[in-house]
Amino acid sequence: MDISDRKKKILTAVIDAYIATAEPVGSKLIAQSGGLDLSSATIRNEMAELTAMGYLEQPHTSAGRVPSPQGYRLYVNELMERQRLSMEETERINSAMNLKMQQLDKLMSDIGKLASSLTQYPAVTLAAPVAATITRYDLIYVEADTFIAVVMLDGKDVENKLIHLPFSVDRGMIQRLAAVFNTDFTHITVDQITPERIDRAERACGDTMGLVSVVAAFAIDTLQNASRGEAILSGASNLLALPEFRDPDKAHQLLSYLSDSEHLLGLPAAEGEDSDIQVLIGPENVAEELKDSSVVIARYNAGDNMRGIIGVVGPTRMDYSGVAAKLRYIATGLSRILAAPEPPRGFEKLQVKEMTEDERKDSTK
């Protein structure tokens, strides 16, 4: 039972209208809204067939039609047009991307805000790293009882921590400590940091006061944090503006589901393809709480062993085309910025803020 071209056109019209209005769509509306030159009666017949085929649904006998998940699926797969972004939108995205002189987590939250304010749906950003290891340790002596531990992860991330001690140590000790860690604690995963290894290190640098343990604890924490991944929800309040979430219970249910980062981290269940958009429509979602919502997901590369995901959650009646276009644009932009070994910033920045290189040279003469 194939679907005729005309049926496709009608289905598209119905879905577009429903996305726009959130109200069941009647045959009359479709007939009037131009596009196809048919009477409402014809459209009615076609719609009846589309209903029989499972692409449309009827809330009750004398109401208009509403797209079924199957209908949305067809729409997403082949019907909808690739929407282009407006100048203004690309402009906004670009400028938001430019101030990226920041840590990854800040960036994620900013990108989430950007996505949610562009789409008017809540957005979710995740970073799901692949098993992290530390490639390098630096210990910076600050005071007799204080030093900074800096570790570099195999991605491009760097983490640090100021460590106070209840006793004093000298610079030499700190240096020895760093040397030992760099030889014996790099390129290993969390579970390879064993008591035995720590013990060995303690002997190697003559540590009797548990210094090794302190640094090792920091390393463990960092590795666990890094491989735990992070999830941020932005623009949650957008949900409440949607007619399908006027029921506070429904809104509450979804919101509290989304507020728990544990749940979010489980989102990217099907992570086959890369780089392109993935759409999960209503019941296609595994999580019960998402069964009548849709999720649009874009992946991006955040360095070698970092997989970023940015997603948007909304009702099944979602502006798939627009959301997909925006996410695609953001994700490719992000990948470009993050994957490249980060162009040297600061030059232009300072110049813009203060004055140009030339002006500056001049003014100091």
Next chain:
Amino acid sequence: MDISDRKKKILTAVIDAYIATAEPVGSKLIAQSGGLDLSSATIRNEMAELTAMGYLEQPHTSAGRVPSPQGYRLYVNELMERQRLSMEETERINSAMNLKMQQLDKLMSDIGKLASSLTQYPAVTLAAPVAATITRYDLIYVEADTFIAVVMLDGKDVENKLIHLPFSVDRGMIQRLAAVFNTDFTHITVDQITPERIDRAERACGDTMGLVSVVAAFAIDTLQNASRGEAILSGASNLLALPEFRDPDKAHQLLSYLSDSEHLLGLPAAEGEDSDIQVLIGPENVAEELKDSSVVIARYNAGDNMRGIIGVVGPTRMDYSGVAAKLRYIATGLSRILAAPEPPRGFEKLQVKEMTEDERKDSTK
């Protein structure tokens, strides 16, 4: 026109009942619920007077009474009992505080989650630093075209950034750079990082490639970030469970107000007293969006020039007593942990996770 003891008792009973049920309270209910041995008629008379005095309000003629903001104010100031936390609650708070081997911003978000899940209201955590400066720079050579910049702020915070260059530099250059920054760029505020100063530094270390600018840009960014303050909203979805926010429009309005960190940063308008709880009831809030919500705020010290605030937002019918007790406990705990020069962690941690010191020593023998 003074308020008699009996009136106070009745007012307290009304408020307690209203906090619990969210429904207008009738004289009968108060009469029955023990405590005072009076007939409903007497209570009616007293309640009528309390209404005349402005402590209670009537939604409509034949409904029960509802506390007015003035009533809540009296309640908060002198009527309510200092609630004690249950064992379970103190337990939860303590254990949450213990895993504090983390950055400040992570900590803030964790504390926010803790507060909101304990109180069942949305929680807000802010860190509003006083003009930050950098006390120390460290530049760590990684590769010919890569180094890590680590700066220490006058609080206890440390920030870092991995810097890639489009050209190579040698270790000597990096060292000179660090030396110059440590002598000329420490203990100054953002606006003192001028083109002149940068120019001077460039000459001082013979930098012709704009290295100074790059590091200076990082310093500027860090300082701006640090003094911008940060605001995190947690547990937003709790709002939707409250009967006063069953109206999605109301919920939406408040939620989107709270989602904007700009707004939150403006919250601590009246910051007179320290260390104790502050309650802003309904119209006492400056922001229009909060006019019929209440905010309970606790301050804590997060080091020398860092002022932390943790707050809870809810309807005017809020469990002031319980919320205040919880926040007070959290805030004092936080101050203790953060103000103290941070006890050495790691020892215990590792031991707990793996085995005890003794066991470990034994097992390696």
Next chain:
DNA sequence: ATTAGCACTCAGAGAGCGAGAGTGCCAGTG
């Protein structure tokens, strides 16, 4: 001073009704 009793008020729930939108089907038309 307190209480019991009573008439009064008013929001909210529920029933009943009508309008309007949309459907399905049938007969007519190019």
Next chain:
DNA sequence: CACTGGCACTCTCGCTCTCTGAGTGCTAAT
């Protein structure tokens, strides 16, 4: 034969109306 106009039918939504019950304020009795 595909399409269209027309018509009877269905069902939701919004409206009004009524009724119930909780709660009040007042008065008279204790």
